[in-house]
Amino acid sequence: MSKDEQGVVAGGKRIPSATVLWTAGVAASPIVKMFGADTDRAGRVIVGPCLDVPGVPDVFFVGDTASVVQNGRPEPGVAQAAIQQGRYVGRLICARLEGREPKRPFRYSNKGNMAVVGRNFAILEAGPFRMSGFLTWLIWAFIHVASLPQLQNRLRVEFQSLWSYFTGQRSSRLISEPPRTVD
Ligand SMILES: Cc1cc2nc3c(=O)[nH]c(=O)nc-3n(C[C@H](O)[C@H](O)[C@H](O)COP(=O)(O)OP(=O)(O)OC[C@H]3O[C@@H](n4cnc5c(N)ncnc54)[C@H](O)[C@@H]3O)c2cc1C
Structure with a gap:
């Protein structure tokens, strides 16, 4: 393909x-x-x-x-x-x-389903209840970190997420991108 x-x-x-x-x-x-x-x-x-x-x-x-x-x-x-x-x-x-x-x-x-749709936006569905937006994205982030086993894993993921959020840098990439050219 x-x-x-x-x-x-x-x-x-x-x-x-x-x-x-x-x-x-x-x-x-x-x-x-x-x-x-x-x-x-x-x-x-x-x-x-x-x-x-x-x-x-x-x-x-x-x-x-x-x-x-x-x-x-x-x-x-x-x-x-x-x-x-x-x-x-x-x-x-x-x-x-x-x-x-x-x-x-x-x-x-x-218990319901959640998905992130871009930066700062997530959707949540739990039975008849539905919500979306920035608050949902915060809830998504909290639930995912809170579900990790051991405090050290939670702190590490939280630090990495905050770093990526504010700097736009990722610590690892699964799909490499070709270098961008400036016109
Ligand atoms: C791209 C992607 C996105 C996803 N998004 C979501 C999502 O948004 N929400 C959601 O709920 N689920 C999502 N899932 C599914 C979710 O990640 C899995 O259902 C869940 O992680 C399953 O947990 P597990 O413990 O069975 O397996 P895993 O979390 O995969 O854990 C298995 C562990 O075993 C280790 N392992 C494997 N082989 C060996 C070996 N031979 N010796 C020693 N260790 C070994 C692996 O390294 C891994 O750490 C996603 C999955 C993928 C691939």
Whole structure:
């Protein structure tokens, strides 16, 4: 696929467009394949109700490595699902070490969705509630930093974010850009 100012060329066909959006799913780490369990098309292990592997009760998969189906629908590969699954399995292991069995299977609770749209602007959706704008962007930043484990990670990310915000510099880049020429 190639793109220019007029659109994209995909499969040998030109699609004219002023705006080009790219989306991609999240695939599981290839290390998951080494386990040899059944996986979905994204390479995630199809887990049981307690996030364990059917037939191997003491092995668990969580987050992007786990394919969790609830009410007949796969749960999304997002951070809040990974956090909830990690907490569930942590508590389950503790319970088993104390000789107890988990009271209930894992249930994903969708707390809502947020996305940043450019600088200083974010959108939030939680059930029927919706908001957007600068305040939402501040809430987004707070929730993301507060969700990080350990104080030192929170402080480091906060410092890096403030540095990028005020200087426009990034500490790392995934996509390199060609040097800009001055006309
Ligand atoms: C570009 C992008 C944007 C996203 N945006 C959002 C968003 O806005 N909101 C949202 O909720 N979710 C978002 N997600 C999805 C979210 O990041 C994941 O669902 C979430 O991080 C899954 O958590 P995890 O712990 O399962 O995996 P990860 O967070 O990927 O953690 C896995 C860890 O394992 C390490 N690891 C991998 N292989 C090995 C190995 N062999 N040995 C040792 N360590 C290893 C990795 O380095 C990594 O640190 C985004 C994902 C991508 C790729």
